[in-house]
Amino acid sequence: MRLPAGVEPDPRAALLALYDAALPEVYGYLLSRCGQRSLAEDLTAEVFLAAVEAVRKRPPPQLSTAWLVGVARNKLVDHWRRAEREQRGLRVVHGQAHEHEDPWDARLDAMVAREVLGELGPHHRGALILRYLDGLPVPEVARLLDRTVHATETLLVRARKAFREAYERREGRDV
C-alpha cells in the first residue's frame, strides 16, 4: 500500500484500534476486582492514559489486551496502596502474635467471600485478590506489590487470617 510520507503504521494508531476490544476486558477486570463502578471507570481511564504515555517510549510496548489488563492490575495495586496509606493509623493492629496458619477446612460461599473481601483493609484485600481471584503465583504477586517473596508470603498469611476471621464472624452472625 502506498501512503503519503510520514504515514507509517504507528503504535498510536494501534492503541486506538485496540480500544473497542480492550475496553470491556479492562473495565470488566477492574469492576470485578474493586466492585465500584465509579472507581472502575477512574482506573480504566488511568489504564488507557498510561498506555498513551507508554506508546511514546521507544521502542513502544507490544500492545495487546493482555498487556492492558496487566497495566490495570498495576493501577489497582496503586489504588490499594493509596487507600492503605489513607487508612493506616485508623485501623487497629491485631493478630500479629502468631503467623502460622491453621488448616482451614471450609467451602467458601462466593457471594459472602466477595463481601468479606470488601471489608478487609486494602493491603490484605489486594494480596488476596492477586493471589486467589487472579490466580497469580506468589513471586508475581510480590513483584506487583513491590515486596520480597518472603514479605509477600507473610502478608498473605496475615491476609488469609484476617479474611478467615471476618468470614467466620459473619457466618456466626448470620446463623
Place this chain on the structure above:
Amino acid sequence: MSDPFEALWDPAMPLDPDPRFAARLRARVERALLDDVRGQTMRTQTRLRHGDVGYVTLQVPDAGRAASFYQEVLGWRYTPGASPQGREVAGVVPSHGIWGGQETRTLWACYQVDDVHDAVRRVREAGGRAEEPARRPYGLISTCADDQGLGFGVYEDAGEGLAPDGAEPGELAYLTVEVPDAARARAFYGEVFGWEFRPGNVEDGWQVHVGGAELRPMTGLLGGRERAAVVPMYAVADTHEAVARVRSLGGTSTEPERMPYGVTAECTDDQGIRFYVGDLA
C-alpha cells in the same frame, strides 16, 4: 485437603462500561495521542468559537469505497467504527467522518454555536429547516438545511472539540461553500452565525470571517453554482504525488497549479465527489 481460598479464583468477564463513559474516554485518549503528534510540530490549538467548523463528514454513496480511496490519497486511518455505514478519521482536526448511503456527494459541515436552541430559532427565522436538538456524546446537535437546500449541522460542543491552527497533511485546510445565490447565502449565514463576508479574489467569491477573524478552517463562499455543495481542500505533502494517486485510483484531477498560497489541484474521487488537494506553504 484443598485450599478453600482456591475457590475464589475468578477469571473476570469482559463487561461493557456505560457507553457515555466509553465515548468520553476514547475522546480523551484520542486527544492525548493527538497532542503527541501536534507536540512534535509545535502546533497550537484552541477551543472552538461560535461559527467555527467543529466536525465535517463526507457524504458518499459507498463508505467503504471512499475509506479506501482517501486512505490511499490522503493517508487517512480510521478509528474502529460503530457502524458499517460510517468511518471516523483518526487523529485529525477538525474531526472528520465518512457517511455512506448518501447521494448528496458533498461535505457536510457541523458548526459550533454558543446556544443550539438559539441557532435553531435563527435557522428557522432565516427560512431554513432545523430539527429539534438532540443530545449526543460529543454535544447537543441539530441537523439543518439552509434556504437553498444545503444541509449542515449546528452543535454545542461537549468540550472536547478543538479548532485547527493550520492543516497537517490529510487534514481539512479550506472549505468552499458553493451556492446558486451568494447574496441569499450571505443573508442566511450572516443571520444564523454572524458570519461576515469580505470580497474574495474570484467573481462572486467571499471570505468568511466571524468576530473579525477568519473562520477555522478557512472558509469561502462561492455563488453562481448550479447546485449547493461544500467542497473541501485537503492538505497534502506534495500535490503532484497526490494527483497521481487520485488518477491511479479511478479519480480525476486538473493539473496542479501554483497559487499564492501553494500548489493545488481540483479532483473528483471515484464516486464523483469533488475536492481539492493543496501543499500549502
